[in-house]
Structure formats: structure tokens, C-alpha cells
Amino acid sequence: LENLPELFLRREEKELSRVKRDYFELCQQLFLECFARPISDWCRENHLIFTGHVLHEDSLCCQAIMQGSLMRFYEYMDYPGIDILAENNQCYWAAKQVDSVARQLDKKWVLSELYGCTGWQMDFEAYKNIGDWQALFGVNLRCPHLSWYTMKGEGKRDYPASILHQSAWYPEYHYLEDYFSRIHAALHGAKADAALLVISPIESVWARAYSGAFDGLTGTDPEIRRLEEQYASVFHMLTGNRIDFDYGEEDIMARHAYAENGTLHIGSCAYGKVLVAGVDTLRSSTLRLLTDYAAQGGALIFAGNPPSFVDALPSGEVKALASACTTIPLEENALTEACANGREIKIDTEDASLLFARSYRTEGGRMILLLNTDRKKGRANAALCLGTGKYLEQWDPRTGKITEPEYHVINGQIHLTIDLEAGGERLYRIPARKRRLPKQEAFRGTRTFPLPDIFRYTLSEPNICVLDMAAVTGKTGLSLPPMEVLKADRALRDHLRLPYRGGEMLQPWYQVKYKGGSTRLCDTITVTYRFHIDALPTGISLALEDLEHICRILINGREIPRKSSGKWIDICFDKIPLPDEVLCPGANTITLVMDYYSTCGIEAVYLLGEFGVMLANNRPTLTTLPETITIGDITPQGLPFYSGAITYHIEGLQNTLCSVTAPDFGGALLKLSGKEEVPLAFPPHKALIRDLNAIRLILTRRNTFGPLHHPEKRQYSYSPASFITEPPCWTDSYVLYEQGLLKKPEILY
Structure with a gap:
């Protein structure tokens, strides 16, 4: 009882608290004993594999607050895993932590749930960037987020995009997974050359915690922030100089570590140097x-101030130990010199610290994976020294081809110079024996083929007009003026006293099974959408969802049959043909009379057909579909909401070998069509092709499914809340991504 206040308050005379450190340890032990270990035991008894991830790995504070020490949970998992959210998450140490435990405790597979919260606009290059650094740091079991059974209702906003048929690029998605499969196959069974152990500082965060020390998952206490900054800084100083290492978790070390002949062992790993920083x-x-390790002659390094506490109590023992070992300032040059083992990959180029690399021991040689983490800028004439060896092979994970690059052996070291594109990777093998391989050949074409400014084109799908503004009335007395559909749905739910749809909603299946979600009628509503027509099209269809709950469909007041002619994009969307005679030049309305249940929602509807779309004063207007398109953004060329594929036809290159470079495009990826099809998915977006006759651009669904009215075109992450278009996150305008060939491809032949 006398110690209880110390969980919430900080004793004035105590910098660290043993009480708080012990409290975190108790919570950690209970979590493992009551959750991790029972699941692990049950899985083993039932011949199942325990995998997944625990919550929030991005920082020391995140893991301290959520479960104490992440690394201790991994011990009980067969395939330990992490969850990397959002496109620009660069918390590289999350992968390094789980890989460290997997290596030490001899776990062959490391899982990552990746691509969550990344949004409909994701292209293949962005997917590659997220996966590359995780593959580099040990992830070899990919769990892509996510694939939907249906995108009905709130589903289409559930941390998109869907890596399934709902995305127009899904038939090409294998290209991305083939790329990573080749990397994993090349590194399978390889052992990372990590000779350095870095002690994890997680328990220092525990001992500094108090009420008010955190804001959510972020540390606010200056000393805790210092620990976070030093943790990230040590990682980047080591990794930026390509010094490979593992983290040592103190509880795991207490049970699995020992010193022998000046080497520190944790499980199946052995370390020649140990860093305390x-x-x-x-x-x-x-x-x-x-102490035992140092007494045997082990290289023990203290960077910065040595710890002045043991078990969160003041002690001079560590400082006394440090005085007999290597002590250095916590600075990059000193850290690099003290921690290097001499086998690091050396790179001479601008901002070389952004080029990460790992070396792996394999049967019969070494593998080296090199990655440019700079997604905006390539590195020309980067000079590499790959270490000891006589022969070199380049393994291309994009194509599966193995070639012999141009290299030199100087004093037993392999040297080469490369141009490394933004976000680029190189995979090399240094074999013990030379084998006959094709040489890398440079393309010799020097003539430039002049592309026109105007192209004939083909769409893979009907054009789309999104109607996401609606007026709503209901039998229970609700009357809403025209507004965005999600706003209207929330206003209706306020009126009916129903909870909002969103990230925290009851799952629809649960509502149906236990809450009368499909049996208790809440209201019968009338939803009216408006659009204009400048040029009358023919053969239009209306795509909508919840057809089973729609009682009537009226176009300009004339009722039409509710008969579906098939599905569109997803099983939730039915296509309803619109008779040509019900449409008219000028203003048009679509009215839906709908029985509204708690599992329903007011959603956008979509016009499909051979028409163009212009957005005059933010009002969708149907026009004639253009016969040709020009280089540049297609959204103002009659295709603002289109999200299928578009083929640019090219003439004049029959019986010709071309080198094609696409410097800038908006979409998921390009495919060159000629004698064969060649994907251009990753920088430098360059490839050879014979008899080029078309460039096919496969778009994302961003401009169809949004968010369409959020003033921030690119957000850090995407969740159901990203689509809730309330001020200040609202604009009347349609916020669209540029799509199409934004600059002319460069063609040499």
C-alpha cells in the first residue's frame, strides 16, 4: 500500500522507480502466463501453428503501454509476426526486433501483416517499397492486408485497398508476389552476418513511467523521449553504415544467454561484440x-553514459564495469568504428546512409541484399565493395534471371559501380566457384521514336460517373437537403437513434444474428441523386448496392424494373439497365425507395457506359466520350472517376526492338504490349520489348471509391474514419488523383 502512489506519481528524489519497473514486469508476466503461453500450448497440443502479431510495435512507448516487451511474446509463437501499417511507416526496428528473436530461438519463419491502412491509391511501386525493407530485415512470410469477401457498405472503406478482384490490377498482382518470392527463395536457409548484439532499453522506459508520461502511445516525458530518440538513432547509425546486429531482450537473455571463450551466445546466435547504448x-x-563476457575478453562497448541503475535501483556497478571496457561517445563515427566487424558492405555515394544492405552466409557462398530506402532519388555511379570473393552473380528478383555483372577483384575484394534507382534493390551472390552465366548486355539503340501528342485509346471497362450527393426523406419524418451520402447516412442514423457505421461498428453478421439487423425495419426512405446530361448517351447502366432492400427505382419520375443484368466490381453491386427513353438533356434524377435496416447504409451510386464526364461547378455532367486522349492527366478529359485499364495504341514500331522508359504515370502499373507483354511496375520503369504496339496503363480504384472530398489528397493512413467527410476534412470539390501517362514515355530503337 505504501508503494501504490508511486504507480501514478514520481517521487521527487527518485529518477527511476523500481515499483514501476516491477509493475510492468508483473503485467508482462501475467500477459504471457494467461494469454501467450496457453495459446502456444493449445496450438502445440492440437498440431496447429501459432502466428499473428501483438499490438503496436512502432516504438518503445507503444510496446511498453500495450504489452510490456514485444520480444518476450515472440518466444511463444511458432511464426512470430508484426503488423506494419500505412505506406510511409519507417519503424524499421519493428522488423529487426522480431527477426532477432527468430534468429536467436531458431524460428524459421517471420510473418508480417503489411499494407493495412494504405488506401485505394496504392500502386505496385508503393507496395514494393513497403515490402522491401521488411524482406531485408528478416520477414519471409507475407500476410497482405487485405482481401474482401465483399465491399458492401462500410466494407469498401475498411482499410483499403482490397488485394482481390475488386482492384483492376489484381490479375497482375502475381508480379509483385513473384518478386518477393524470389527474394525469399534466394535467402531461404541463409544466416545473416550479424556479429553485434544491442541491448534493448525497454525496461528503462518501464522504470521512467508515471501518470502523464504518455499521451496515448507517445511519450511526453523528456527522459522517455530521449530514450526513444536514442533507440532510433542507434538503429540508424548502425544500419546506415550497414553494420548488422540483433537486439538482446534482457529476460530472454536471462534464460537463453551465456558467455563462452569471449563470445556471447543467445540460443543459436553468437556475438563477437555487445553494445550498451x-x-x-x-x-x-x-x-x-x-561481466563474465568482458572477463573472458569479449568486446563490450558502452556508448554515451553507462547505466547508473541496476534493477531500477541506483548503482555504480555498471559504470565500474564500463571503466574496464570500451567507452565511446554516442556519436556516429565512434559507434561505427567500435561496432564494425570489417565485413560490412561499403558504399561510396551521396547520402550513402540511406542505402541499407545485409550479408548472408549460405551453402557455397554469400548472398547480399542491397536496398535504396530513398523513394524519391536514385544514386548514379554508386561504388560498392562487397567484401571478400572472386566471383559475382546478380540475381534479378524482378525477372528471375541470373547474370554476371561487370565487376573487379582488388586485393581479394569485389568492387563494382552501379546506378541504383529510387527505391531500387540489388541481390548478389558471391559463390565459391564460378559458373557460366550470360553477361549483362546494354541496349545499343540510339534512335528516338517520336510519340504523338494524341492517342487512340481503349478502355477495359465502361466509364464511370460517381453520384455521391443525395437528398433523403423518410416515413418517420426525416427530410434532408442534398448532401454527401455518408453525411446523409449519419443524419439518418441520428434521427433513428442508430449507432454510426465505421471502424468501431458491430459487424453486420453479428447484427443480423443477434440484433435483428435484417428483420427489424427502421424506416422506409427515399434517396434522390441528381446529374446533368449535355449529350444523350445510350446503353447506360446504374450500379447500386442493397438491391434486395430497394423497393422502387425511378428515373426522372418514371419507374424502371429492378432487374439486375449482372454484377460490377464486387458481388454487392448490381447493374440495372436504364432505358434510353427515360433520360433527357439537362437535369436528371435517380430516386431510390428503400427499406432501411440497421445493416443498411446510404451509399453512392454509379452510372456506367460509353460517355464522358465533366465536373462543372462540382456537378457531374455526362458528355460524349472523347475519341482520342492526350498525354497528361485523363481526369479532365472525360474520365475523372474511371478506374479500370486504359490502352494507348502506338503505330510504327513493327519489327523493331525498343527500350521504353515511362518517367511519370498515374496508376498502379504499366504493361507494354508487343511480341510479348512486359510489366513496368517499379522504377526506373524501363524495359526492352520487340514490336511495341500499345502501352496499357492499369489504374487504381482511388478516383471511384475515394475519399473524394477530403482536402488532403494524400493522407498518412486510411481507415473508415478517412471517409467521414466532415469539416475541416471536407471540400465541395472532387479531390482526384492524376491518372494516365503524365509524361511521354521515352522510346529508343
């Missing part, structure tokens, strides 16, 4: 282990 307190068990 950015740590305020060590366990007494860690202190004994490191």
Missing part, C-alpha cells in the same frame, strides 16, 4: 552476464 537501467542478471 541509450540504456538507463540493466537487470542484475544482465550485469552478471556482461
Whole structure:
């Protein structure tokens, strides 16, 4: 009882608190004993594999608040895993932590749930960028997020995009997974050359916690922020100099580590150097282990101030140990010099710290994976030294081809110079024996083929007009003026006293099974959408969802049959043919009379057909579909909402070998069509093709499914809340992504 206040308050005379450190340890032990271990035991008894991830790996504070120490949970998982959310998440240490435990405890597979919260606009290059660094740091079991059974209702906003048939690029998606499969196959069974152990400072965060030390998952206490900054800084200083390492978790070390002949062992891993940096307190068990290790001649390095606490109690023992070991300032040059083992990959180029690399020992040689983490800028004439070797092979994970690059052996070291594109990768093998391989050949074409400004084109799908503004009335007295459909749905739910749809909603299946979601009628509503026609089209269809709950469909007041002619994009959408005679020049209305249940929602509807769309004063207007298109954004060329594929036809290159470079395009990927089809999915978006006759651009569904009215075109992450278009996150205008060939491709032949 006398210690209880210390969980919430900080004692004035105590910098760290043993009480708080022990409280976190107790919570951690209970979590493992009552959750991790029972699941692990049950899976083993029932011949199942325990995998997945625990919540929030992005920082020390995240994991401290959520489950104490992430690495301790991984011990109980057969395939330990992480969850990397959003496109620009660069918390590389999350993968390094799980890979460290997997290597130490001999777990062959490391899982990542990746691509969550990335949005409909994701292209193949962005998917590659997210997966590349995780593959580099040990992830070899990919769990892509996500594939939908249906995108009905709120589903289409559920942390998109769907990696399934709902995305127009899905038939080409294998190209991305083939790329990663080749990397994983090349590295399968390889052992990373990580000779350095870095002690995790997580328990120092525990000992500094108090009420008010965190805002959500972020540390607000200056000393906790210092620990976070030092943790990230140490990672980047080591990795930016391509010094490979593992993290050491103190509890795992207490049970699995020992020192022998000047080497520190944790499970199946052995380390020639140990680094203590950015740590305020060590366990007494860690202190004994490191003392034994140093006494045997082990290279123990203290960077910055040595810990002045043991078990979160003031102690001078660590400082005394440090005085007999290597002590350096916590600065990059000193850290690099002290921690390197001499086998690191050396790179001479601008901002070389953004080029990460790992070396792996394999049967009969070494593998090296090199990655440019700079997604905006390539590196020309980057000079590489790959270390000891006589022969070199380049393994191309994009194509599966193995070639012999141009290289030199100087004093037993392999040297080469490369041009590395933005976000680019290189996979090399240094074999013990030379084998006959084709040489890399340079394309010799020097003539430039002049592309026209105007192209004939073909759409893979009917054009789309999104109608996402509606007026709503109901039998229970609701009357709403025209507004965006999700706003209207929330207003209706307020009126009916129903909870909002969104990320925290009851799942529809649960509502149906237990809450009368499909049996208790809440209201019968009338929803009216408006659009204009400048040029009357023929053969239009209306795509809508919830057809089973729609009682009547009226076009300009004339009722039409509710008979579906098939599905569109997803099983939730039915296509209703619109008789030509019900449409008219000028203003038009679509009215739906709908029985509204708690599982229903007011959603956008979509016009499909051979027409163009112009957005005059933010009002969708149907026009004539243009006969040709020009280089540049297609959204103002009659295709603002289109999200299928578009083929640009090219003439004059029969019986010709071409080198094609696409410097800038909006969409998921390009495919060159000629004697064969060649994808251009990753920078430098360059390839050879014979008899080029078309460039096919496969778009994303972003301009169809949004968010369409959020003033921030590119958000850090996407969730159901991203589509809730309330001020200040609202604009009347349609916020669209540029799509199409934005610059002319460069063609040499």
C-alpha cells in the first residue's frame, strides 16, 4: 500500500522507480502466463501453428503501454509476426526486433501483416517499397492486408485497398508476389552476418513511467523521449553504415544467454561484440552476464553514459564495469568504428546512409541484399565493395534471371559501380566457384521514336460517373437537403437513434444474428441523386448496392424494373439497365425507395457506359466520350472517376526492338504490349520489348471509391474514419488523383 502512489506519481528524489519497473514486469508476466503461453500450448497440443502479431510495435512507448516487451511474446509463437501499417511507416526496428528473436530461438519463419491502412491509391511501386525493407530485415512470410469477401457498405472503406478482384490490377498482382518470392527463395536457409548484439532499453522506459508520461502511445516525458530518440538513432547509425546486429531482450537473455571463450551466445546466435547504448537501467542478471563476457575478453562497448541503475535501483556497478571496457561517445563515427566487424558492405555515394544492405552466409557462398530506402532519388555511379570473393552473380528478383555483372577483384575484394534507382534493390551472390552465366548486355539503340501528342485509346471497362450527393426523406419524418451520402447516412442514423457505421461498428453478421439487423425495419426512405446530361448517351447502366432492400427505382419520375443484368466490381453491386427513353438533356434524377435496416447504409451510386464526364461547378455532367486522349492527366478529359485499364495504341514500331522508359504515370502499373507483354511496375520503369504496339496503363480504384472530398489528397493512413467527410476534412470539390501517362514515355530503337 505504501508503494501504490508511486504507480501514478514520481517521487521527487527518485529518477527511476523500481515499483514501476516491477509493475510492468508483473503485467508482462501475467500477459504471457494467461494469454501467450496457453495459446502456444493449445496450438502445440492440437498440431496447429501459432502466428499473428501483438499490438503496436512502432516504438518503445507503444510496446511498453500495450504489452510490456514485444520480444518476450515472440518466444511463444511458432511464426512470430508484426503488423506494419500505412505506406510511409519507417519503424524499421519493428522488423529487426522480431527477426532477432527468430534468429536467436531458431524460428524459421517471420510473418508480417503489411499494407493495412494504405488506401485505394496504392500502386505496385508503393507496395514494393513497403515490402522491401521488411524482406531485408528478416520477414519471409507475407500476410497482405487485405482481401474482401465483399465491399458492401462500410466494407469498401475498411482499410483499403482490397488485394482481390475488386482492384483492376489484381490479375497482375502475381508480379509483385513473384518478386518477393524470389527474394525469399534466394535467402531461404541463409544466416545473416550479424556479429553485434544491442541491448534493448525497454525496461528503462518501464522504470521512467508515471501518470502523464504518455499521451496515448507517445511519450511526453523528456527522459522517455530521449530514450526513444536514442533507440532510433542507434538503429540508424548502425544500419546506415550497414553494420548488422540483433537486439538482446534482457529476460530472454536471462534464460537463453551465456558467455563462452569471449563470445556471447543467445540460443543459436553468437556475438563477437555487445553494445550498451541509450540504456538507463540493466537487470542484475544482465550485469552478471556482461561481466563474465568482458572477463573472458569479449568486446563490450558502452556508448554515451553507462547505466547508473541496476534493477531500477541506483548503482555504480555498471559504470565500474564500463571503466574496464570500451567507452565511446554516442556519436556516429565512434559507434561505427567500435561496432564494425570489417565485413560490412561499403558504399561510396551521396547520402550513402540511406542505402541499407545485409550479408548472408549460405551453402557455397554469400548472398547480399542491397536496398535504396530513398523513394524519391536514385544514386548514379554508386561504388560498392562487397567484401571478400572472386566471383559475382546478380540475381534479378524482378525477372528471375541470373547474370554476371561487370565487376573487379582488388586485393581479394569485389568492387563494382552501379546506378541504383529510387527505391531500387540489388541481390548478389558471391559463390565459391564460378559458373557460366550470360553477361549483362546494354541496349545499343540510339534512335528516338517520336510519340504523338494524341492517342487512340481503349478502355477495359465502361466509364464511370460517381453520384455521391443525395437528398433523403423518410416515413418517420426525416427530410434532408442534398448532401454527401455518408453525411446523409449519419443524419439518418441520428434521427433513428442508430449507432454510426465505421471502424468501431458491430459487424453486420453479428447484427443480423443477434440484433435483428435484417428483420427489424427502421424506416422506409427515399434517396434522390441528381446529374446533368449535355449529350444523350445510350446503353447506360446504374450500379447500386442493397438491391434486395430497394423497393422502387425511378428515373426522372418514371419507374424502371429492378432487374439486375449482372454484377460490377464486387458481388454487392448490381447493374440495372436504364432505358434510353427515360433520360433527357439537362437535369436528371435517380430516386431510390428503400427499406432501411440497421445493416443498411446510404451509399453512392454509379452510372456506367460509353460517355464522358465533366465536373462543372462540382456537378457531374455526362458528355460524349472523347475519341482520342492526350498525354497528361485523363481526369479532365472525360474520365475523372474511371478506374479500370486504359490502352494507348502506338503505330510504327513493327519489327523493331525498343527500350521504353515511362518517367511519370498515374496508376498502379504499366504493361507494354508487343511480341510479348512486359510489366513496368517499379522504377526506373524501363524495359526492352520487340514490336511495341500499345502501352496499357492499369489504374487504381482511388478516383471511384475515394475519399473524394477530403482536402488532403494524400493522407498518412486510411481507415473508415478517412471517409467521414466532415469539416475541416471536407471540400465541395472532387479531390482526384492524376491518372494516365503524365509524361511521354521515352522510346529508343
